[in-house]
Amino acid sequence: MSPAITLISHALCPYVQRIAIALAEKGVPHDRITVDLAMKPGWFLALSPLGRTPVLKVGEAALFESAAILEFLEDTQPRPRHPADPVERARHRAWIGFGSECLNDIAGFYTASDSGTLERKAAALPARFRVMEGQLGPGPWFAGEAFSLVDAVFAPVFRYFDTFDRIGDFGAFNGLTWMLAWRRELADRPSVRNAVAPNYADRLSDFLRRKDSALSRLMPPPGLALRHSA
Template structure:
């Protein structure tokens, strides 16, 4: 079971996860035995892994709607998904980004999350963090082949463009639909995941962004992924139902409130 410890002086929540286990104003666009896990109809064969001797330290955005809950940063969820899929234990410290504690600013002067402590060094940026984790803990592998790493990479930026758009005729919706359609066609021929039958880092990066897309566009635009893109919808359902995803996903209310400044601004 997870042990939860609250530290009032730092306004941070620490969660020790034992089992295998954003800055909202600056969204950057750019051991155990082998076993089988059954998830959404897919079975993954997991190889023995070299466990981290000590839990990793992870600083993440806290919920702005419910106390002591993980917040809505998709880049942080990407990092947590990576740790979960690699079954690495970690201590999660939740940071109130509206009232950052001094100890946090001392390790993250720009006040950004996620930030992870690896080998006594704090590392920022989800790209750098996940790459470092992959190098240090290569099993099970999550590396995406270079030729597939950019699949779906433009979806998030076009989603933001459409979400912020005030003009229904500016082509932002069409641009998003073009990206989603291209991804739908790719998954149709190459799925169920971006790297075929095996989940990879590309899925762990794209999944949280699609989750935000679904919630925010549904709330602010009354828009949903069209039924004409069935393979994309199946992909989203598969990723969102992963145990690692349900364990790390933000509350719907936090996603909505997290995007409000972007929409209303």
């Protein structure tokens, strides 16, 4: 009998989302527990050496760091999402690392303390995405017809912009035809939609407002809706 699997998550963590997507794509039965990282319970700190999500409990074992968890799922679960060819598999792993760098840029963007820094951080995003544009084709996924772990990693990247686009026009995808098409396809994927709770967008908006950053100062006061994106 296979050991029980539990995903320990945070409501907004993009690294949790990539694991949730992979579990769904592979059809892995699992439980999910959400923790408040502002008030980390002792049992969680005992499982997570870095005090971060995700953590995947497999029986009595606790796995941390999303890249390691994705590889564990590839090694042990059906429906592989890495290419079979070793060179292509290594290339996909490298682009997963690139996706993590995009998330770092996004964090720098929404935490920028002043408008000048915000502009510089905003300019870094389309530069990253232009690099990624060069790797894409007709799709619908990163590797064409096959949904891969690279897709699972970039879905949370794109999800941020559902909120950012309602705050202002930061031009992250200007002229990037393939990136926009990929973003739309991922937004419609059931595993991607279900990786977060229905109130994710509201929670993200509240999180951004509390940052007291240059971006938060562009947002309307609580109680007033963000503008509708095109």
